[in-house]
Amino acid sequence: MAKSKSTEGKPQEAVSQKPGAAPEQAVALPNAAAAAQAELPSSNKRGRQPGHPPRRGKKLRSILAAQKTRMAKEGTQTLKKAITLLKQVKRAKFNETVEVHMSLGVDTTQADQLIRGSVALPHGIGKSVRVAIFCQGEVQNVAKKAGADVVGGDELIKRVQDENWMDFDVALATQDMMAKVIRLGKVLGPRGLMPTPKAGTVIPNGGDVTAVVKDFKAGKVEYRTDKGGNIHAGVGKMDFEDDKLAENITVFVNQIRNAKPTGVKGNYVLSVTLAGTMTPGIAVSI
Numbered sequence: 301m302a303k304s305k306s307t308e309g310k311p312q313e314a315v316s317q318k319p320g321a322a323p324e325q326a327v328a329l330p331n332a333a334a335a336a337q338a339e340l341p342s343s344n345k346r347g348r349q350p351g352h353p354p355r356r357g358k359k360l361r362s363i364l365a366a367q368k369t370r371m372a373k374e375g376t377q378t379l380k381k382a383i384t385l386l387k388q389v390k391r392a393k394f395n396e397t398v399e400v401h402m403s404l405g406v407d408t409t410q411a412d413q414l415i416r417g418s419v420a421l422p423h424g425i426g427k428s429v430r431v432a433i434f435c436q437g438e439v440q441n442v443a444k445k446a447g448a449d450v451v452g453g454d455e456l457i458k459r460v461q462d463e464n465w466m467d468f469d470v471a472l473a474t475q476d477m478m479a480k481v482i483r484l485g486k487v488l489g490p491r492g493l494m495p496t497p498k499a500g501t502v503i504p505n506g507g508d509v510t511a512v513v514k515d516f517k518a519g520k521v522e523y524r525t526d527k528g529g530n531i532h533a534g535v536g537k538m539d540f541e542d543d544k545l546a547e548n549i550t551v552f553v554n555q556i557r558n559a560k561p562t563g564v565k566g567n568y569v570l571s572v573t574l575a576g577t578m579t580p581g582i583a584v585s586i
Contacts, residue, residue: 474509
């Protein structure tokens with residue numbers, strides 16, 4: 301009877317130890333995770349949150365508040381006065397881009413009300429534009445003489461597709477190359493570089509390659525409506541003369557007005573705002 305008691309006690313001890321081991325391991329794992337988390341650098345430090353810029357200084361906040369108050373008091377301005385006012389509120393040390401922002405009364409859910417195109421500004425946009433063109437045969441020599449920076453056919457398509465090479469600002473293509481260039485849609489499309497007839501970046505067979513290349517080299521601006529029915533474009537630099545800026549802006553706004561879809565009812569151009577890269581917007585009546 302004593303032996304049976306001793307043998308019966310051993311399994312009970314083993315069983316009692318096994319359940320006890322599991323909680324110890326379960327407690328150890330959270331402790332290890334907590335220790336590893338403690339070793340990581342804290343992301344709660346001021347100005348180090350990913351996706352959030354550091355807090356602006358008191359002086360900068362007061363300057364921006366004063367500028368916004370001034371813009372609100374000034375109200376809608378004529379184009380010439382808006383350009384003068386824009387240069388007065390400039391605070392950045394670099395040569396800012398002058399931008400036009402237009403709010404349009406279009407329904408972007410309707411395909412026939414989407415606006416997209418390009419316009420050549422009379423005084424350019426104030427920066428050098430790298431133009432690439434997909435073409436073949438004798439057209440390549442014509443494009444090079446016109447000033448295209450990158451000219452190629454199948455080898456250029458292969459380079460963009462295999463190496464993800466996109467060291468250019470504008471991509472053009474002749475009509476006979478579009479059957480091959482269309483393969484680059486997933487690469488060029490997200491960057492807004494895919495040649496399309498609506499944007500004027502597809503040159504028809506027999507078209508004037510020289511004129512198209514020179515227009516984009518001089519600063520031909522592409523535009524398209526965003527999801528909110530707005531259009532944004534750079535139309536020059538702060539160091540442009542007032543008259544040249546005014547002419548560029550007028551040409552751009554008139555181009556958008558002339559592109560009014562037939563399905564739009566009511567007011568088409570809701571507002572026009574002029575701004576620099578680092579300045580508040582100024583409402584313009586034009």
